[in-house]
Amino acid sequence: MSMSWEKLLCSERLGARPSKTELGRSTFISDQDKIIFSGAFRRLARKTQVHPLATNDHIHNRLTHSLEVACVGRSLGSLVGKKLALDGNLPEKISSGDIGEIVKATCLAHDIGNPPFGHTGEEAIRSWFNNEGSQYLKELRPCEANDLKTFEGNAQGLRILTSVENHLNEGGMRLTYATLASFIKYPWTSLPSTDGQRPKKNKYGVFTSELEIFKEISNATGLMKKDGDD
Structure with a gap:
């Protein structure tokens, strides 16, 4: 049994809820917004990231780290999406940019369950x-x-x-x-x-x-x- 991109890139929401179609805001960008506007994401600002002894008070926290990772992830995901599109593997309703947006949402949330320290x-x-x-x-x-x-x-x-x-x-x-x-x-x-x-x-x-x-x-x-x- 093999997996298919059609199913892997399912845009339905948990609970089999249909996703809203909005002008200028894709389903997967909406995922990012839900994460960013959550209290759990904001609390990452109070959680430390591994860092050396700093010479100033601008400590690198989990929130900063997650935003940085999201930027890198979006770029890498978009490149993969373009390759999939060239090979004819993307479903009709999915763009190469959507792959980048899915990866970005995942990156934003990747540390959201980490406890302090x-x-x-x-x-x-x-x-x-x-x-x-x-x-x-x-x-x-x-x-x-x-x-x-x-x-x-x-x-x-x-x-x-x-x-x-x-x-x-x-x-x-x-x-x-x-x-x-x-x-x-x-x-x-x-x-x-x-x-x-x-x-x-x-x-x-x-x-x-x-x-x-x-x-x-x-x-x-x-x-x-x-x-x-x-």
């Missing part, structure tokens, strides 16, 4: 749930407890985009399937990763709470299913 913050959350906070895991299923004991900013990012921000538990930001599928860097849950059954050990992109949403995104975009997937 980045990977160090992730380690602090994991440590707490493996020690003092373990009492709060007793009533959870093993897969749910493992999500907290191995907390991952990438999975938290998907949760923010699809569940928490804007429309609580009703689609979140309601982004397009194409943007959400592009966002998921590690398309699996925590237990298979912890058990060494995935390419990246202890890296995953989907919490158990968003597993059904992940399946919806995968089905809408025609992502290939691997052996051992739920």
